Amino acid sequence: MSWGGTGHYKINSAVSLSFNQEMNQFSSWVETLADHASDADIRKQWDNNEAPKHYIDIDNYSEFISNGTIPQTLSGAISAHGSTFVYDNGILPWATITAYDSLKSCFERLDWDKAVLFASDLGHYVADGHMPLHITRNYDGDYTGNDGIHSRFESTMINTYISQITYSGDYIGEISDVNQYVFDYIYNNYQYVESVIAADDYATNINSDIYSSEYKSALWNYSKNFTILLFKNASHALTELIYTAWLQAGSPVMNPTGIDNPITEPTVVLQQNFPNPFSNSTKVQFSLNQNTKIILQVKDIQGNTVVEIINDVKSEGNYSFDINTENLSSGIYYLTLDTDKEHSVKQMILVR
Template identity: 25%
Template structure:
C-alpha cells in the first residue's frame, strides 16, 4: 500500500500540487467509523471485516482509471441542468432517462442513482449470504456515499478550473481533513433504517450542492488576502517534496467554512452505516453468526489482486482532482 501511495504522490508532484483526494484518507476513515454505528445485532459481522472495509474504501477511485463507465458514478454536475436543477431533475432513474436520455446522465454524473443501484446489489448479496459480494459492495457503496456528500462532486467546476481556483478540490476534501480530522467529532449515533434510499441519496447530494457556492466563494475571497508565497508551502512526503496549501492558509479557510468538512464527513459516516444496516434488514436479517462464519475465497483474493494491478496501469482518462 505504501508503494502505491508513493507512486500516486510522484504523479501528483509532476502536476505541481499534491492531492490525496477524499479517497486516500477520508474514504478509509468514513468506512471504518461507519462500522461503529452499526447496531449490536449486526456490528460483530462488520467489525470482523473492518480492515477489509477500510483498505478497500478507495477501490472505486482506483477503478476510475481502468473502467470506462466508472467515473460518472462519483459525481453529478447539477449546474449543467440549470439553476433549478434540484427541483427539475427527476430522482427516479427511469424518469430522468426519459427526460434527459441516458447518454446525458452518464456525461454529467450519476452518483445518486448509482447509490440506489448499489443498495439493491448489497441487499441481494445479503440475501444470498455471498460474503465476497457483501464486502465488495459494502466497501464500494461507502465510497459513493462519501462522494455524494462532497460539494465539489456536484458541479461542473469540480476543481475550480472555471473560476481560476485550480486545485481547490484536493484542498477541500483532502488537505483540510488531513490537517484537522483528528479534532472532528465523529460520534454520530447508531445506524437507523432508511425507508427510501433513493431519496436519502438525493438529500445528501442536495446538502452538498447547497454548500458548493461557499466552498468556491470563500476560497476566492481568502486568496485575495494571501500572497502566493504565503498561500503555498512545501512538505516532505516519502522521498518527495510536495507543494501543498500552507497550514496558515488552510487554517484560515477551515475557519471560514465553519465546520463544513466535519459536517460532510459526519453525514457520510452516518449515511454509510444507515444504508449498510438497511440492506441487511431488507434482506430479511440473515443470521449474523452464519455470516461471521464465512471466509473470503482464495480465488476472490487473487482476483482482487489482479484487478488492482490492472487499475494501476491507468489506461482510462478520468477527471483529475489535484
C-alpha cells in the same frame, strides 16, 4: 479522486460509530470497509464506465436550478435529457443505489465476502455524495476563479487536518425509500458548494500563495465545521444504508468468521416498549444476565436526553416498569440502553 484516500478511509471506518446492537455482528467488517474505501477510484484506471459514477454536475440540470430536484430514476433522467447528457454529467446517485442493491442481494445470498466489498463501494459513493465539489459543474472552481480548489480542499487540506476530524455516531433507523434518501442528501449537500468556494476566497485573501501554511490553515478554519458535519453525515448514511439493506434482506445472521469473532451472548436485552405508540405512559422491559452498570434514557430525535431513567449498577434479572411521559410533546423518541460494551435503541412514538 474524491475526498482523497484519507477521507474515504475515515468515512468508511467510522461506520461503526452508529452501530446498534443488531449491527454489532458487523464489527469484523470495519477494517475491510476502510481498506477497500478507495477501490472504486482505482477501478477508474481500467474501467471506462467507472468515472461518471463518482460525480453529478447537478446544476447542469435546468430543473434543479428551477425546482431543486431532477428526475430520480436513471431511465427518467435519460428520457428527459438523453443518455449523452446524463452520462456526461455523471451518474453518482444511481451508482450509489446500484451498489446498495448489490449489497442487498449479497445479503440475500449470504455471500458475506462479496457483501463487504459492495458495502465498501457503497461507502465510497456515499462519501462522494457528501463532497460538495462532486455534485457541481464547478467541481474545480473554474466557474468562479477558484481553479485547483478540488484537490486543495479534498486532499491537501484533509490530509493535513485529518486528526481534527472527529465525530460521534447517531441513531440509525430503517430507510423507507432508499432512492429518495440518496437524492435528499445530494440536494442538501449542494448548499455547501458555495461554502467551499467561499472558504477558498477567504483563504486566498489571507495569503494568495496556496502553498503557504496561512492559506491552508485559513481554508481549514473557514470550512472545518461543515467539513466535519459532511464526514459525520456520510458515515452515518453508510451505516443506515447497510442496516437497511440487511433488514430488507431478512436480517440474515452473519456466519461466525472463526474463533477470533465468537458470537457472544448479549449482556442486556431491551424489549420494545408497550404500548407503542403511547400517550401518557408506556411500559419498558429489559433483562440483564450479569451485574452491570447501565444507563437507560429517553432521547429526542436530535439525540438530546429528555428523561434519564437509570444511571446505576443493576444486578442480574428482569426489569419492568412504566415511564411517565406526561411532560413530553408528541413525536418520535428513542429509548436507549447503554452498558460499557453494548448500545440498544428502540424507537418510541408519542401521540396525544
